[in-house]
Amino acid sequence: MKILIIEDEEELRESIHAYLKVEGDVCEQAMDYPTALEKISLYSYDCILLDLSLPGGDGMKILEEIKKMGKQDGVLIISARNSLDDRLNGLGLGADDYLVKPFHLSELKARIMAIVRRKNFGGYNVMSFQEIAIDLMGKEVKIEGQLLSLTKKEYDLLIYFIANQGKVITKNAIAEHLWGDEMDLSDDFDFIYTHIKNLRKKMIEAGSKDYIKSMYGVGYKFGMP
Amino acid sequence: MxxxxxxxxxxxxxxxxxxxxxxxxxxxxxxxxxxxxxxxxxxxxxxxxxxxxxxxxxxxxxxxxxxxxxxxxxxxxxxxxxxxxxxxxxxxxxxxxxxxxxxxxxxxxxxxxxxxxxxxxxxxxxxxxxxxxxxxxxxxxxxLLVSLLLINRLVLNRIWQPFYQTLNRMKAFNLAQKENMHSSHTKIDEFNELNTAVATMAERVKKDYKELKTFTDNASHEMMTPLAVINAKLDLLLQESPLDSKQGALIHEIYHAVNRLSRLSSSLLLLAKIENKLLTEHETLDLKQAIEEKALHFQELMQNKGIQYSQQLQPKEINMSKYLLDILLNNLFSNSIRHNYQGGRIDINLSENKLVISNTGNENGLDHQQVFERFYKNPASEGMGLGLAIVKQIVNLQKFEISYVYQNNLHIFTLFF
Structure with a gap:
């Protein structure tokens, strides 16, 4: 997977890079408008992370350039501009998704994975992890060929976990992913415990290994036991 | 007099x-x-x-x-x-x-x-x-006295007309409105002077207000990038294994604080946006359906608190921004859940002209004068006290009305369309 991070804030760029890099994918960085433009014209990426406020030019122009070049690269806008206008503008110009700063890296990863899957496999594709196979089109989960009946939230949760396999994901990030970031209930995320417990139980009963592990009371990790 | x-x-x-x-x-x-x-x-x-x-x-x-x-x-x-x-x-x-x-x-x-x-x-x-x-x-x-009275009545009233016009314009003055305070020219110097002074003052107040708003806007905006960095660094820190549970708890607390701060910022930005009428697109929405969806959305949270939820909804269409309706319902719902106690209840009633949300709550009645003001909150509450202020702004924008009463141990919010 080839990813380009266009972000002027070095610390943030490095952090995103560090989080995405591990799997051995190509993960390049651009910190300003000219560099970004150069990289885009030279290479193709599965997904481009685009910050809208860049030194030396508006991020929106880069998006226009990408479209002008007729490139098929997926574009995920990351911006502190929490404005609906930008969101509509960006999506109208052909961005695939929009993420408002500050965000969780796990959310970013999940969004990138979704874009990449859509780009590479069109509508129909299967996502798998060990004995788990997910038909993303039909929204069906099978464990060793056996159909698993999950609620909508459990299904979303599983996809989110697999996209962020091997990473510790906070309860906060999970709650925001499942219930949206406008849900202003910062007090306590223990209510997601029930969902995780149910998902885990259903998967183990269907014959899967126990991949979900609670981490330090902060969050969960999905990965090889 | x-x-x-x-x-x-x-x-x-x-x-x-x-x-x-x-x-x-x-x-x-x-x-x-x-x-x-x-x-x-x-x-x-x-x-x-x-x-x-x-x-x-x-x-x-x-x-x-x-x-x-x-x-x-x-x-x-x-x-x-x-x-x-x-x-x-x-x-x-x-x-x-x-x-x-x-x-x-x-x-x-x-x-x-x-x-x-x-x-x-x-x-x-x-x-x-x-x-x-x-x-x-x-x-x-x-x-002499009679003619004096008559002159005062007739002439004075006429002479003072421009003054009353100016006064009415001042009463109608609204900081958020875009148009200038326009006043017609009169033959009386004093009133012209007054009009000029009022217009200048209004301009200055508006300018100051705009600057203040831009400042808040920029400040909230600028906060987002460092917050994103902190969040990202925390996400990375969490991957550094092994952490013990004490470190985990510390990280959790930091997450919590960062989360509150970013919510504060985005709430302030949202308030500014509503106030500046930047969210004006609207469409006809099925309010009944929107409420049902919201209730479904929040059902896990209510279950978690053992809250008994009941709704009585009549079909109702509403013309407003989908985004704002979403925020409005979100805030009202999360409010009624957050301030509820274990095993409490929430009743929602939608009719042709109003939406009533009543819930049991930890606090005894809130001050209904202040409940919609910014940063008004119960000291024990973890919220920021902006949720209802945002609700009020949306309600104002839509020219709806909202009221709050505390009755029979129930907090009742009524939204009139």
């Missing part, structure tokens, strides 16, 4: 006093002059009597006098009377009535005898003159 009324009062009072004083002075002066003249007449009469006595050696007969009466009284030896003018009554024989009179009493010596001579004259004519003068004065006074 209105300015015109106050002015009228002062004006009338002064006029009254001045006119009264003038009237008194007038009366006294005329009275004095008339008395003087009458006294002269009496003295002429006295001289005639004296001349008669000198010529004829006897007193003239009292019946010889036309307009005055004369009476004689012989004085005893040694008795003397001082010459004196005084007022008394005068009997008019023709009219057969008493009239006010003026007398002169003096002594005249006829031969060896002293006589007291009293000459009386009717003052009726003079009094009549004084009365006429008094009536005319009163008449003029009343006429």
């Amino acid at each position: 209105k300015l015109a009324e106050k002015y009228n009062r002062a004006n009338l009072l002064t006029s009254l006093i001045v006119l009264a004083i003038t009237g008194i002075i007038y009366y006294v002066a005329i009275h004095f002059i008339l008395t003087e003249k009458m006294d002269k007449d009496l003295v002429i009469e006295e001289r005639e009597i004296e001349a008669y006595v000198k010529n004829y050696g006897r007193l003239p007969s009292p019946g010889d006098f036309l307009h005055q009466k004369v009476a004689y009284e012989q004085l005893k030896d040694g008795q003397s009377i001082e010459r004196d003018f005084y007022y008394s009554e005068f009997y008019n024989e023709e009219e057969k009535e008493l009239e006010p009179g003026r007398n002169l009493s003096t002594t005249i010596t006829v031969g060896k005898k002293n006589y007291l001579v009293t000459i009386s004259k009717s003052r009726a004519e003079a009094e009549g003159l004084v009365r006429i003068i008094f009536l005319i004065t009163i008449g003029v006074t009343i006429l």
Whole structure:
């Protein structure tokens, strides 16, 4: 997977890079408008992370350039501009998704994975992890060929976990992913415990290994036991 | 008290006093002059009597006098009377009535005898003159006062019109409105000056407000990038294994604080955006459906708190921004869940003209004056106190109304469409 991070804030760029890099994918960085433009014209990426406020030019122009070049690269806008206008503008110009700063890296990863899957496999594709196979089109989960009946939230949760396999994901990030970031209930995320417990139980009963592990009371990790 | 009324009062009072004083002075002066003249007449009469006595050696007969009466009284030896003018009554024989009179009493010596001579004259004519003068004065006074009142009413009202127009514009002044305070030109310098001053002030206030808003906007905005960095670094820190549970708890606390801070920022940005009317696109939405979806969305949270949820919804269409409706319902729902207690309840009732959300809660009634104000919150609450302020802003934008009451241990929010 080839990813380009266009972000002027070095610390943030490095952090995103560090989080995405591990799997051995190509993960390049651009910190300003000219560099970004150069990289885009030279290479193709599965997904481009685009910050809208860049030194030396508006991020929106880069998006226009990408479209002008007729490139098929997926574009995920990351911006502190929490404005609906930008969101509509960006999506109208052909961005695939929009993420408002500050965000969780796990959310970013999940969004990138979704874009990449859509780009590479069109509508129909299967996502798998060990004995788990997910038909993303039909929204069906099978464990060793056996159909698993999950609620909508459990299904979303599983996809989110697999996209962020091997990473510790906070309860906060999970709650925001499942219930949206406008849900202003910062007090306590223990209510997601029930969902995780149910998902885990259903998967183990269907014959899967126990991949979900609670981490330090902060969050969960999905990965090889 | 209105300015015109106050002015009228002062004006009338002064006029009254001045006119009264003038009237008194007038009366006294005329009275004095008339008395003087009458006294002269009496003295002429006295001289005639004296001349008669000198010529004829006897007193003239009292019946010889036309307009005055004369009476004689012989004085005893040694008795003397001082010459004196005084007022008394005068009997008019023709009219057969008493009239006010003026007398002169003096002594005249006829031969060896002293006589007291009293000459009386009717003052009726003079009094009549004084009365006429008094009536005319009163008449003029009343006429003057009435015309003063009328002038004040008509002219002052008309003159003050521009002032009231300016006043109305000031009352209608709204910081968020884009258009300038436009005022029409008048012929009166003071009002033109006032209009200019008001317009300048409004401009300045608007400019300051705009600057303040831009500042808040930028500050909230600029906060987002460092917050994103902190968040990202925390996400990375969490991947550093192994952490012990104490470190985990610390990270959790930091996450929590960062989360609150970013919510604060985005809430402030949202408020600014609603206030600046940047979210104006609207569509017809099915409110019933939106509420049902929200209830589904929040059902896990309610279950987690053991909250009993009931809804009674009638079909209702509403024309507004989908995004804002989402936020409105989110805030109302999360409010009623967050401030609820374990095993409480939430009832939602939607009818053609209103939406009622009532819930049990930890606190006893909130201050319904302040409940929609920014940063108003229960000290025990973890929220920021912006949720209901945002609700209020959306409600204002939509020209809806919202009210809050605490009744039968229920917090009741009613939204009128």
